[in-house]
Amino acid sequence: MHWLPLTLLSAFCLATADTITKRYLSPYRADELVLVRFGVAGILLLPLVFLQPWPSPPLAFWGWMSALIPLEIISMWLYMKAIRESPLSLTLPYKGCRYLVIDFEHPCPKSTRLRDSY
Numbered sequence: 001m002h003w004l005p006l007t008l009l010s011a012f013c014l015a016t017a018d019t020i021t022k023r024y025l026s027p028y029r030a031d032e033l034v035l036v037r038f039g040v041a042g043i044l045l046l047p048l049v050f051l052q053p054w055p056s057p058p059l060a061f062w063g064w065m066s067a068l069i070p071l072e073i074i075s076m077w078l079y080m081k082a083i084r085e086s087p088l089s090l091t092l093p094y095k096g097c098r099y100l101v102i103d104f105e106h107p108c109p110k111s112t113r114l115r116d117s118y
Helices: 003-024 030-051 059-085 088-096 098-105
Strands: none
Touching: 003 030, 003 059, 003 088, 030 059, 059 088
16 A cells, blocks of 8 residues: 555645634634544544444553543644644644654554565
8 A cells, every 4th residue: 555645645634624723713712622623533433433343452452542542632732722822834834744754754564564584
């Protein structure tokens, strides 16, 4: 699978969402913006919960999730606050282009990399 087009599409969609957030939702508080961003994504992904079989992840997974979800909410809250209070030209490059950096740092999954031992 070619990851570069998906990376560019993801960066474009996030930049568009941030622009729409700045233009139409800037009168709202940052916590309301976080609720809207996570809520809309959750509603759109809700049908997938019923279409896929429910996995049984190990207990360590739930421990990591309980630690990382609050961090994700805090980082989204800080990002929404930055979008509201500063120009997009200062905030958007940090989040919109991080996927390009990730893509070029790790161009393929570890399972498809060539091994040294033959």
